[in-house]
Amino acid sequence: MNKDLKQLTTPNGTTKYLFFGGKGGVGKTTLATATAVWFADHNYKTTIVSTDPTVSLSAMFGQKIGGEARIPIRHVPNLCGLNINPNDAKGVFQNRLNSVMGQMTGTFGGDVISTPCAEEMATFDQFVTFLDEPDSDVIVFDTAPTGKTLRELAMPFDWAGFLQKQIQEGQKLAELMDMDENSFEDLERDKHRYENALNVMRDRVSTIFNLVLLPERLPIEETHSAITGLDRLGIPVQALVVNQYILPEVIEGNRFLAARARVQKLYLAEIEERFGKLIMSRLPLLDRDVSELSTLRQVGEMLYGE
Numbered sequence: 001m002n003k004d005l006k007q008l009t010t011p012n013g014t015t016k017y018l019f020f021g022g023k024g025g026v027g028k029t030t031l032a033t034a035t036a037v038w039f040a041d042h043n044y045k046t047t048i049v050s051t052d053p054t055v056s057l058s059a060m061f062g063q064k065i066g067g068e069a070r071i072p073i074r075h076v077p078n079l080c081g082l083n084i085n086p087n088d089a090k091g092v093f094q095n096r097l098n099s100v101m102g103q104m105t106g107t108f109g110g111d112v113i114s115t116p117c118a119e120e121m122a123t124f125d126q127f128v129t130f131l132d133e134p135d136s137d138v139i140v141f142d143t144a145p146t147g148k149t150l151r152e153l154a155m156p157f158d159w160a161g162f163l164q165k166q167i168q169e170g171q172k173l174a175e176l177m178d179m180d181e182n183s184f185e186d187l188e189r190d191k192h193r194y195e196n197a198l199n200v201m202r203d204r205v206s207t208i209f210n211l212v213l214l215p216e217r218l219p220i221e222e223t224h225s226a227i228t229g230l231d232r233l234g235i236p237v238q239a240l241v242v243n244q245y246i247l248p249e250v251i252e253g254n255r256f257l258a259a260r261a262r263v264q265k266l267y268l269a270e271i272e273e274r275f276g277k278l279i280m281s282r283l284p285l286l287d288r289d290v291s292e293l294s295t296l297r298q299v300g301e302m303l304y305g306e
Contacts, residue, residue: 001305002281005239009035009304010209011044018202019141022212023222027243030290030299031212031283032142033060037293040079050083051143053104057083060291075293079254080136131197202234205291215267224274239279241303242271245285259276 009018017106020032029050035049047070050057057065061081065071070080211226213219227237245268246261271280283302290299 002279003305004279005281006304008238009138010278014206016138017131017134017141017149017207018138019143019209020212021143021209021226023219024184025243026214026219027283027290028212029057029060030159030296031209031241031243031303032140033057034290034299035303036081036140036295037076037077037296038304039138039140040073040076041300043078045135046079046138046140047136048079048081048140048142050081057081057142061293089157091294102134130191130195131200152175156184172298182276198234202236204236207235208239209235209237210241211237212233212241213271213295214244215242215264215271217267220267220271220274227275237278239281240271240275242268242280242282244285245282250285250287 009016017025018032018035020028020035022028032048032050036046037259040046046163048057060075061073063071063074065081065083067082067084073081201209209230211223213223223240230237233306245264248261251257251261268282283299286295288295290296
């Protein structure tokens with residue numbers, strides 16, 4: 001248990017937004033899910049949102065969880081889940097903005113919204129809703145691997161700037177596109193939504209960005225890259241979780257585990273040196289799959305206590 005992490009993430013009268021990011025395969029979904037279950041078990045109204053298309057919350061909880069509405073999680077009172085599929089979100093996003101963007105495509109062509117970034121923008125647009133009108137004490141975001149997450153988070157900066165420019169040049173744009181006042185009201189509304197979302201994510205009190213890594217070379221370098229990228233966006237990383245380290249007491253003469261533990265020891269020292277200013281937790285390598293609800297609760301207790 002890390003008392004500092006518990007204090008940092010526990011709500012104190014306002015909603016807490018807990019993001020879990022990092023390299024693919026380091027355990028983000030496991031830790032995000034365990035965190036959501038822990039807070040729900042401690043009587044906090046909790047929502048977990050996955051934006052990772054490769055791992056479904058459905059598999060973790062053994063029930064169908066889609067992207068249209070939050071689903072109550074069986075056997076975990078106070079917990080709901082939402083699994084955003086970027087392809088589905090893209091359709092919702094484009095339909096929602098059709099009144100504005102449809103006119104733009106008529107003038108400039110379909111490439112305006114048919115871009116490689118449309119899925120990232122659509123995903124962000126959906127979880128902006130949780131930042132707009134939070135109705136949970138804790139909202140946990142299980143994000144996609146680092147590169148995709150940074151693109152998703154960076155998109156609103158560009159999009160908000162684009163909207164601002166269109167509003168400032170409204171008269172010229174309206175004349176060019178034959179847009180009506182309602183279209184500009186939509187632009188103004190979306191601009192404020194994204195600006196508010198960015199302010200929430202930059203708030204060190206309400207939003208906690210946790211990075212998960214393994215004591216290995218590539219996760220360490222990707223963690224450094226993620227911290228740098230998020231810092232450019234004004235989003236501070238406040239906590240790290242070092243996952244799957246080998247406990248000395250489990251080695252018991254096993255030469256393979258002993259060798260791996262020696263390598264990990266070097267990387268753990270490097271992690272302390274490079275990221276020592278952040279709140280840091282360690283979780284041991286377990287001898288079982290963390291997919292059962294009972295095991296998720298054990299992981300939650302390791303992180304936050306009983």
